[in-house]
Amino acid sequence: MALIAELPGPGQVLVCGASRGIGLALCQRLLARSDVERVFAVSRRATASQALQTLAQQHPGRLVLLDCDARDESALADLASALRQQCSHLHLVLCTLGVLHEAPARPEKSLAQLDLASLQAAFLSNSFAPILLLKHLAPLLRQHPATFAALSARVGSIGDNHLGGWYSYRASKAALNQLLRTASIELRRLNPLSTVLMLHPGTTDTDLSQPFQANVPAERLFEPAFTAERLLDLVARHGPAHNGAFLAWDGQPIEW
Template identity: 65%
Template sequence: MRLIPGLNSDAQVLIAGASRGIGLALCTALLERDDVAQVWAVARQASTSVELEKLAERHGHRLERLDCDARDEQSLEALAREIHQECNHLHLVISTLGILHQDGAKAEKALSQLTLTGLQATFATNAFAPILLLKHLLPLLRKHPATFAALSARVGSIGDNRLGGWYSYRASKAALNQLLHTASIELKRLNPASTVLTIHPGTTDTELSQPFQANVPEGQLFEPAFSADRILEVVGAHGPDDSGSFWAWDNRPIVW
């Protein structure tokens, strides 16, 4: 399967949140593909990541590590400038940015646990960072086939919310879904060959899910490598006609 529909050349790919978890697994999987020319691995401390260093030792110049805090617009501006010096077009961008219980964020179970600090921290990473990443990389996505995908979560679905709880996380992912759906309409006008997707990767064995893994049914906790493979399958299955849509790891649509 082609990396993205309609692409007839080797791909330039950017992974945001690349230093651990699903982001690192995506970098690993992409570098194993013959149709990927280069992977831009972006994280707050990409240049000092031991795991990314190991990948760089194996793949050389095909892996570029760039430090960037996607919650900071100056950092995003610098990222876009640096990439544009070496690359005129990105074919695939995947944002794995997201927090649940760090940097001031909390998995609230009741209204009484909500705080402004927690809400702001959660929205800054889960909703604002991915859409600002897209904003600043937009000049690199305006020609030829280009896909921007961001990891969302099924709990961000308003129609699927039956249990409540996790106020900040649910709301921030719902906001991300709306932001990207809106962006897909603009990108279709700018580049008819563009695709914007939100993807639920399933519950994956990462730092984000560790406090809650005891409640995950047997067989439904995925290794990062498995989730990465499924994400790439979803990306490869959906082109411009599906832009602005929301998919699960098993390629089934999720209600908004």
């Protein structure tokens, strides 16, 4: 199956949040494919990541490491400028950015635990960074088949919220969904071959989920490699006809 719908040849791919967890697993899976020409691995300390350096040595010329703190818009502008010097277009952007319990963000259990610092940290990483990444990369996603897929979360669904709690995380993922849904409409006008997807990866064994794994059945706790494979399968199966969709790892749509 092709990397994305209607892709005529090998793809140029960017993974943001590439140095660990799902992002690293995506880089590994992508580099194992013959229809991927090059992967741009972006994270705050990509060039210092031993795992990414090892991958780069295993795939000479196919993995480019780029340092960028996506929470800083000037850094995103610099990233886009650096990319334009190396490629004329991107076919696939995978954004795995997200924070749940990295201070000052935290998974609040009650209103009393809410504070401005936690809210700002959650929205900065979970909402603002992904949409600003798309803003600055948008010129590289025009006039050819292109997909921008970001990790959202089922708990960002307002209709599916029956338990409460996790105020900042829920709200910031709901905001991400609205921002990307809105962007999908604009991008479709600019490029009818574009697709924007919001993907719930399921509970994956990463630093983000580690404190909350105790009550997750073993068969529902996924290894990053499995999650990466499922996400790439979703991307391959959902093209422009599914633009703006919010999907779970198993392909089922999630209510807003």
